[in-house]
Amino acid sequence: MSEEKRICRKCLLSEQGEEGRVQLDKYLAVIHKEDKADDAVYEKRLERCRTCEQLSVDATCLSCGCYVEFRAILRRGKCPKHYW
Secondary structure, three states, rough: OOOOOOOOOOOOHHHHHHHHHHHHHHHHHHHHHHOOOOHHHHHHHHHHOOOOOOOOOOOOEEOOOEEHHHHHHEEEOOOOOOOO
């Protein structure tokens, strides 16, 4: 019997297994430290995104199409729904 790959319906890239984590880490590695939000702000933003009705199955925002973790890490990042 083959194993079926299950997709989390309301998860971020970092929560979607190794492939998602690798993709996220690659992106975050090229952002300059001065352009990143501090860890507490980043985590608070992600907590809001996890509960948002606009978070899609592929960890993108249905309002703007971005990967929410990519937008949330940016110091000047803004939520298109003005939640943060």
